[in-house]
Each structure stands twice: as C-alpha cells, then as structure tokens.
Amino acid sequence: MSFFSYSFGCRVNEAEKEEIDCKMSLNGFRFDKNKPDIFIINSCSVTNKAEREARQLIYQTKKKLPEAKIVVTGCSATYWLKNNLYKDLPIDIIIDNVNKEYLVDLIKKRLNIENLASFHLGGGSGNFQNQNKFIDSGRLMVKIQDGCQRYCSFCIVPYLRGMPKSERIKSILSRISSYAKASEDKKNLGREVKEVIFTAINTEAFGYDTGETLIQLIQQTLTDSTVPRISFGSIHPWSINNEFINYYKNILPLKRLVNFFHVPIQSGSNKILNLMKRGYTREEMMEKLHKLHKINPLALIATDVIVGFLDETDKDFQDTYNFLKESPIDKFHVFRFSKRTKTAADYMEKRLNEPSVAEKTKRAAALIKLGKKKYFQFKQKNINRVSLTLFLQRSEEGFREALLDNQLPIWIADKGRSATSEVAETGKIKNVKIIEFKKGRLFGKIV
Numbered sequence: 421m422s423f424f425s426y427s428f429g430c431r432v433n434e435a436e437k438e439e440i441d442c443k444m445s446l447n448g449f450r451f452d453k454n455k456p457d458i459f460i461i462n463s464c465s466v467t468n469k470a471e472r473e474a475r476q477l478i479y480q481t482k483k484k485l486p487e488a489k490i491v492v493t494g495c496s497a498t499y500w501l502k503n504n505l506y507k508d509l510p511i512d513i514i515i516d517n518v519n520k521e522y523l524v525d526l527i528k529k530r531l532n533i534e535n536l537a538s539f540h541l542g543g544g545s546g547n548f549q550n551q552n553k554f555i556d557s558g559r560l561m562v563k564i565q566d567g568c569q570r571y572c573s574f575c576i577v578p579y580l581r582g583m584p585k586s587e588r589i590k591s592i593l594s595r596i597s598s599y600a601k602a603s604e605d606k607k608n609l610g611r612e613v614k615e616v617i618f619t620a621i622n623t624e625a626f627g628y629d630t631g632e633t634l635i636q637l638i639q640q641t642l643t644d645s646t647v648p649r650i651s652f653g654s655i656h657p658w659s660i661n662n663e664f665i666n667y668y669k670n671i672l673p674l675k676r677l678v679n680f681f682h683v684p685i686q687s688g689s690n691k692i693l694n695l696m697k698r699g700y701t702r703e704e705m706m707e708k709l710h711k712l713h714k715i716n717p718l719a720l721i722a723t724d725v726i727v728g729f730l731d732e733t734d735k736d737f738q739d740t741y742n743f744l745k746e747s748p749i750d751k752f753h754v755f756r757f758s759k760r761t762k763t764a765a766d767y768m769e770k771r772l773n774e775p776s777v778a779e780k781t782k783r784a785a786a787l788i789k790l791g792k793k794k795y796f797q798f799k800q801k802n803i804n805r806v807s808l809t810l811f812l813q814r815s816e817e818g819f820r821e822a823l824l825d826n827q828l829p830i831w832i833a834d835k836g837r838s839a840t841s842e843v844a845e846t847g848k849i850k851n852v853k854i855i856e857f858k859k860g861r862l863f864g865k866i867v
Contacts, residue, residue: 421533422452428474429464431619431653433494435561436520437462443524458527459488463496465576467758471496475509482510489513491527493520495580502580503761517566517581557812558614558847560599561653564592564637565620569628572686573697573764574729574757577621584625589637592618593644600647614810614847615649615678616641624658634659635667642676648849649810651678651827657685657700660708669715675808679719680827681712686726688743689736695772696729697764702743713748718802720826722751725787728780729757730765730772737783745790750798752791756780799828799862802854806867809852811844819863820844822852830854830862 423444427437440460445451449458459481463474474496481490489512498516500506506514513530515523527533567584568577600613618637620626627633641650660683671677687693688702709721725740744752757780759765775783807824811832814821819831822844832844832852844850844866856863 421448421458422450422456423458423460424451424453424456425460425462426477427462427494428470428477429462429466429495430621431561431617432563432566432621433462433464435563435617435619435653436494438561439563440523447524447528449524455485456488458491458531459485460491460493460523463492463494465495465499465580465760467755468760469758471499478509478511489531491515491523493517493523495577498580499576558612558810559617560596560613560615561617561619562592562595563587563620564618565622565626567625568622569625570622570699571697571764573695573768574686574726574760576760576763579762581621584622584628586626586628586630586632588630589632589640592637593640596641596645596647600645612847613647614849615651616645616647617651617653619653620656622658623652623654623656635664638667638671638677642671642674648676648808649678650676651680652682654682654684657683657698657705657708660712662711665708665711665715668712672716675825678827679716679825680722681719682722682724683709683749684724685743685749686724687729687736688725688740688747689732690739692729692732692736692740695731695768696726702739706743706747709747709749717748718805718826720751720798720828721747721749722753723749724753724755726755726757727783727787728775730768730774732757732775741786741790744787744794750794752787752794754784754787754791756784796857796860799860800857802826802828802862803857804854806851806853808849809864811846811848811850813846820846822864824852824854824862828862830864832864832866 425437425440427433440462461474461477464470478490478492481488490510491513492511493515495517497514501514501516513527515526519526565584565586567582569584571578596613596616623634626637638650641647668677685705686696686698690701693701712719712721725744727737759769759774802824809822809824809830811820811822815834818834820834822830822832824830830852850866852864853867854862854864
C-alpha cells in the first residue's frame, strides 16, 4: 500500500512530516507521489490563509485522487476537531496534534491494514524512498520541543499544541546517530547527514520540563556527533540572552554552528509589543541583536514581523519600520495580521480598532521593499570571502545551488559549465569563494 504526505507551515511541521514518512516506511508503506493509496496532510493554522490552503488541498486531492484515503493531522485538524468544523470535509481520518505520534497505528487500525512488509533502519525488506528536499541534500530536521506557555495575544498555537514538552538530549542525539548510521545505506535513506536543523515551537521553553538547556544541547551535539553543520529553524527572542551570546562567541571558531539566526521579533513598536504580550521591548531586542552582530557581522539575522495588528497606528508602524531599518536584521518575513478565534486578540478586538486591509497591504509592501534592499546589501557584503558550503540537490541552467555558512544561497557552475572549477555532489561540503552578485543571486566557485 502506498502513501504520500504534504506539510504546510513551520519547520516543526516539516520535521514532523519527516518522522511520519519514516514511520510509514518502517511499517511497510511505499512512497508514491503520483497515485498514493493514502494522502497525508500535515496542516497549519497560524493564519486564516494557512487553514484555507489546507481545505483547498483536501478538495483538490479528493477530485484528483477520488480513491485515495485522505488523512489530515496538524494544527488545522486540531482546531477543526475542537470546534466540530470537519464533518463537511471529504476526510477519511482526522488526527489531532496530541495523537499525531500514533498516526501510523491509527491509520492501520481504521483502514484495517495488516501484514505489510516492514522496513528496518540499516537494511531489510521494504524501501524508504524519501521525498524531502532537506533529507535529499543531507539536511536532517529534528524536533526538539513542542508547545508554548507564552500565549502571545495574536497566536493560536498554544491552544492547539498545548504546554511545552521537550525531547531529552539523549533521545535527540540517539535520533541523529541512528539516522546517520542508517544513511550509510544510501539506497534506502538517501544522503549522509551533513546538517542537523533543530526545530521547536518555542526554543525558550526547551528543557523547562527536563532540566536541560539549549546550550547543553548544542554542546553535546558538538561533542557526541560528527555532523559538520548544526542550525536552528528559528530561535526565539527569549533565548537570545547573554549566556547564549557568549557561548556563540566561544564556539564560533569551530565553524559548526551555522551563522543564521531566525528571531521572530513581530514588531518594533513598544506599544504593539505590549499588546501582543511579547515580554520584551524594542530597546532590549536591539541591544541583543547588535551583540550578536558584533561577534560576527556576517551572521545572517532574519525575523518575522506582523503588520496591521490591533490599534497599530501610523506611528507604531513607523517605529517598526525604523527598528528594522536600524537593526542588524537583514531578512524579513512579513505577515499581515490575521485574527484567530479564541485568542486574546479576538477578545481585544471589541475595544481596539483593526487597520483596514488596504492599510495592512500598504504597510506590508513598505517592509517587503525595505527587506529586499537590506537582504541584497547583505548578500553583497559576502563577496570575495571563502565559506564552507553545503551543496543542495537543486540545479538550474547549469548551476548547482548551495548554502553558505550563514545559510545564504549561492550558485556554483555545475559539471560541464566550467572546465576550471571542481564540481561537488549533492550533500557534500566544500570551500567556496563568493565571486559575484548578479540579478539578486550570489555566484561562486569551489577553491
């Protein structure tokens, strides 16, 4: 019996998708992108748009694959179950986040599936054909934490994922080790692990329930594994403290922690940050970000920012614009505020005005323009330096895509394009010199 899975939303969802794919294959299910018997959707509910896209995919899948069993899990599935909003959807199985770890067993039970040939890591029957762009390039995403206790006023995630729950460091390292060993059998598991991407709903909450810390996780991964690149999908503002900043400074010479920090600030207005219940001020964040930048000016700092939150005035937006302009943040992900039912913002709306759609669009466009300018300028700062670079699977018009040590994408002439340049295979790490910035892209050569 065959399956295919699709994931919306955050890196945590993507990591969970990897786990689902692996467990399905371990239980004898065969990957089939074109005509699967089971179509699994790992949904997102962080915005109304994300929820709408999940619904659209359900209907599209039912139309295209009328015989396939549709299984929906994730945050939208959890929201629909809580509010009885799924009964009109053409879904065969719906599973909330609490029971997601039992997804394969629930599928087998509800579809009366028995006696599929099992697949064992490192060999055996079955065939794990991975379908993930990260794994295909030697990048393994590992979920280290779930849930959140912050209850930011705009965010529905704590209601759908519950209170914080951390994986123990021993368990995390065991997962990395088992996958790294199994990947030696490339026929089954694809590329050797060259980068581990730690994902979490809230990195600040990592270890609250286990007594461990984020720094201990990094240190033990450096000590107990040989994976050359360690990175985070995102690292939350509350995790950027003096202890973390000093630790980053100390391990920088090792060149194993990727110099990329995705820090979701959300706003640069103190009034809006307070309404959002973020727990920090613009001044505090500016100081922390500049400390990071001072240690390594070529570390890429990215952020998420919301425009058009409740009661956001022109002055509040200008505060955010100026914060982003003056800070060392060089890559923005801009979102227009999307009110989610039963969040604190849902109740606040009764007494606070929400900017119009037109105003949100205008403000978003201004930040996107600023972000594009800063991102291009940051790329150009990298020209003429040499960086350890991970080669990805994607190629285009004779060039192979790769990632620098700060996660900037770069393009290197592929085989046959340049007689003077060595060619690296997907999943390999090589020293690359950045030589050119053209049409928004960096180009380089192996040295």
